[in-house]
Amino acid sequence: MNITFCCTDTKAQPWLDGLRAAFPDASVEVWESGAPQADHAVVWAPPQQFLDEQQALKGLFNIGAGVDALLKLRLPPGVKVVRLDDAGMSVQMAEYVCHAVIRHFREFDGYEADVKAGKWSYRKPRDRQDFSIGVMGLGVLGERVARALRVFDFPVLGWSRTPKAIEGVVTHSGEAGFDTFLSDCRVLVNLLPLTPDTRDILNRDTLGRLKPGAYLINVARGAHLVEADLLALLESGQMAGAMLDVFRTEPLPAEHPFWTHPKITVTPHTSARTLRDESIAQIAGKIRALEAGQPVAGVVDPVRGY
Ligand code: NDP
Numbered sequence: 001m002n003i004t005f006c007c008t009d010t011k012a013q014p015w016l017d018g019l020r021a022a023f024p025d026a027s028v029e030v031w032e033s034g035a036p037q038a039d040h041a042v043v044w045a046p047p048q049q050f051l052d053e054q055q056a057l058k059g060l061f062n063i064g065a066g067v068d069a070l071l072k073l074r075l076p077p078g079v080k081v082v083r084l085d086d087a088g089m090s091v092q093m094a095e096y097v098c099h100a101v102i103r104h105f106r107e108f109d110g111y112e113a114d115v116k117a118g119k120w121s122y123r124k125p126r127d128r129q130d131f132s133i134g135v136m137g138l139g140v141l142g143e144r145v146a147r148a149l150r151v152f153d154f155p156v157l158g159w160s161r162t163p164k165a166i167e168g169v170v171t172h173s174g175e176a177g178f179d180t181f182l183s184d185c186r187v188l189v190n191l192l193p194l195t196p197d198t199r200d201i202l203n204r205d206t207l208g209r210l211k212p213g214a215y216l217i218n219v220a221r222g223a224h225l226v227e228a229d230l231l232a233l234l235e236s237g238q239m240a241g242a243m244l245d246v247f248r249t250e251p252l253p254a255e256h257p258f259w260t261h262p263k264i265t266v267t268p269h270t271s272a273r274t275l276r277d278e279s280i281a282q283i284a285g286k287i288r289a290l291e292a293g294q295p296v297a298g299v300v301d302p303v304r305g306y
């Protein structure tokens with residue numbers, strides 16, 4: 001078997017070592033132009049040239065959960081695009097979102113500023129029942145996040161394309177459920193995949209339908225958010241703040257207003273990192289299943305876009 005590795009911004013050697021250990025009889029090499037045809041590829045944001053040259057691929061294994069960068073490309077005929085299923089990401093996402101929610105709810109930024117100014121001050125406890133949190137996207141990551149938030153007794157709502165049942169979470173689905181979902185949220189967490197249906201979904205209209213003083217946590221993709229609309233809603237006081245991990249341009253350009261905005265906290269696309277060992281083990285299992293003609297979890301539907 002021939003496995004090729006083509007991952008932008010990724011140190012190749014540890015991945016090659018792990019994949020070679022999992023498949024001692026296979027050839028596992030970093031892709032270069034003109035390389036022999038491979039059976040499977042392990043990829044992150046590969047160039048179009050890679051796919052144009054590797055037309056015999058059976059499996060294209062993305063080392064992340066989001067496949068938007070991959071689905072923009074022309075794919076080899078019949079190839080299965082396979083995403084990472086959790087592989088240690090959902091617990092990280094739950095940590096990040098719970099941290100963001102609690103930091104905002106408990107006003108820890110304000111306490112930090114007071115302490116820096118040598119001030120011993122109290123803020124009035126907020127009403128938890130008035131802090132309903134809506135999770136957009138109830139897939140592998142969104143469901144874990146919704147369940148984690150319930151542990152702190154916040155009212156939690158969820159929104160997905162098709163109906164879902166999650167204990168303790170009020171769920172809505174599709175276009176029909178979107179308005180009720182939005183109007184019941186004080187905090188909005190975005191965990192949707194980036195597809196033609198979800199691009200720009202966080203905009204002046206949708207964010208404006210949240211409860212007054214709303215807070216946004218975007219951990220999915222930068223292109224979900226119309227950045228100028230968020231700035232306008234923060235300026236008008238309609239929204240209270242945002243914690244953002246993803247941006248339309250990454251790295252976030254030096255002159256971007258988000259860096260220094262007093263109501264925005266930014267992190268560098270780090271809310272749920274790909275964990276190498278877990279990912280190699282998962283991809284190896286999926287390659288074996290595919291080779292054996294068995295069903296493989298996490299196969300992407302290119303028409304649906306995720
Ligand atoms: P999944 O594919 O498992 O889940 C996607 C969810 O979104 C599903 O519940 C799906 O509905 C819902 N959905 C899709 N389209 C629509 C729509 N048009 N309207 C309403 N709901 C919709 O994805 P994951 O949970 O694994 O990951 C989500 C995203 O998180 C990834 O695509 C990626 O972009 C981002 N991500 C970000 C990371 C970071 O570090 N910042 C790390 C990892 C992922 P249904 O259940 O009905 O299919």
Ligand code: OXD
Nearest residue numbers: 063064065066272274
């Ligand atoms: C992913 C990501 O999609 O890291 O996995 O953003």
